[in-house]
Amino acid sequence: MDNQELLWLEQARRGDQLAFGKLVQAYQRPVYNLAYRMLGNAAEAEDAAQETFVRMYTKLHTYQSDRKLSSWVLSIASHYCIDRLRRRRFNWLSLDEEPVAAVLPSGGRGPEERALCRETRDEVQSLVDRLAPGYRAPLILRYWHDLSYAEIAQVMGLSVQAVKSRLHRARLQLADARVQSGATLVMTAAGAR
Amino acid sequence: MHNEIEILMSMVFDGEATPAEAAQVRAHLTTCAACSESWQRWQVLDTCLASAPPLIPPPDFVASVMARLGERRRRRSRSRWFGSGMVLASALVLVGFWLIVAALLWWGHQHPLEVGIALSSGAQFLSSLTWILRGLGTLFGSVDGVVLKLGAGFGLSLTFALVLLWFWVMSRSPGWVRMPAPMH
Numbered sequence: 001m002d003n004q005e006l007l008w009l010e011q012a013r014r015g016d017q018l019a020f021g022k023l024v025q026a027y028q029r030p031v032y033n034l035a036y037r038m039l040g041n042a043a044e045a046e047d048a049a050q051e052t053f054v055r056m057y058t059k060l061h062t063y064q065s066d067r068k069l070s071s072w073v074l075s076i077a078s079h080y081c082i083d084r085l086r087r088r089r090f091n092w093l094s095l096d097e098e099p100v101a102a103v104l105p106s107g108g109r110g111p112e113e114r115a116l117c118r119e120t121r122d123e124v125q126s127l128v129d130r131l132a133p134g135y136r137a138p139l140i141l142r143y144w145h146d147l148s149y150a151e152i153a154q155v156m157g158l159s160v161q162a163v164k165s166r167l168h169r170a171r172l173q174l175a176d177a178r179v180q181s182g183a184t185l186v187m188t189a190a191g192a193r
Numbered sequence: 194m195h196n197e198i199e200i201l202m203s204m205v206f207d208g209e210a211t212p213a214e215a216a217q218v219r220a221h222l223t224t225c226a227a228c229s230e231s232w233q234r235w236q237v238l239d240t241c242l243a244s245a246p247p248l249i250p251p252p253d254f255v256a257s258v259m260a261r262l263g264e265r266r267r268r269r270s271r272s273r274w275f276g277s278g279m280v281l282a283s284a285l286v287l288v289g290f291w292l293i294v295a296a297l298l299w300w301g302h303q304h305p306l307e308v309g310i311a312l313s314s315g316a317q318f319l320s321s322l323t324w325i326l327r328g329l330g331t332l333f334g335s336v337d338g339v340v341l342k343l344g345a346g347f348g349l350s351l352t353f354a355l356v357l358l359w360f361w362v363m364s365r366s367p368g369w370v371r372m373p374a375p376m377h
Binding site for chain 2: 050051168179
């Protein structure tokens with residue numbers, strides 16, 4: 001964590017809303033990405049990401065400076081998303097839910113490239129949606145947040161061994177699911193409805 | 194053996210395997226067709242996952258968070274006032290109720306058995322009041338946990354105090370342990 005973030009954190013702890021806004025600005029992208037990958041649609045992702053920051057604000061006094069701020073924020077987000085997924089109570093191996101389009105970086109992209117981008121995103125999301133929450137979070141933290149096993153373990157409150165095992169099982173499940181569904185998962189998802 | 198190698202394969206993909214473990218995986222892949230096939234499938238999966246584009250939050254995201262935070266703070270403040278008001282009101286109602294029961298029983302020279310029934314009814318009333326308080330708290334935003342605990346503790350202490358007071362008063366009244374006359 002850089003000094004500027006440390007300063008914002010201290011100011012936010014004293015009730016400075018502007019400083020907390022700066023922290024939200026700094027971490028909105030990783031938190032939103034995590035929420036989207038976990039929940040699979042833009043509306044829920046936005047709501048979950050907002051709730052993560054509200055919870056972060058109420059827990060500011062519990063943050064310990066020996067921990068990376070990013071790990072702490074992602075930890076709040078992943079636990080919240082896992083709880084939310086568990087409340088949904090549906091079969092994780094189904095493909096009933098089609099992800100809603102999220103806002104993508106559009107600068108300099110043509111319509112064809114944007115369509116391809118959306119297709120890739122949907123295909124990946126439909127793959128990730130098949131995993132149970134406990135397997136989904138380590139995979140997302142590994143692939144899109146580039147966290148090491150030790151960092152994922154810290155974020156999720158697991159042992160390194162458990163992270164290793166969950167990533168292995170997640171790969172096995174996803175590779176099997178991908179083969180069973182065929183290469184174009186978007187078409188399969190549409191057909192399953 | 195396959196399971197161990199698969200875990201090592203997974204670690205190689207994640208960049209967590211040591212050079213010796215990576216070499217062990219490579220050596221195994223040259224001799225095992227099943228693991229080699231898994232490796233290729235995982236490679237395709239890895240490329241697919243890594244190719245997913247990053248997502249951008251809506252432009253007004255920060256403003257929405259700050260608005261939600263403000264709303265949450267206002268709601269908490271309202272619920273704290275509401276909770277305190279409810280606890281005070283319930284305490285007043287309780288005191289009034291018990292005083293009326295005590296006065297009616299005292300002046301009516303009722304039997305201790307009837308007093309017991311009255312006390313039991315009072316306890317039921319207290320319990321109902323707690324549920325009403327909880328229900329209203331849910332309706333108007335969560336009542337602060339500390340306020341609720343304080344209120345419940347106060348109500349319970351008050352009940353015990355009034356029960357003890359009642360028995361003290363009854364013990365001073367002559368013939369308080371006399372049983373009702375048998376019915377003919």
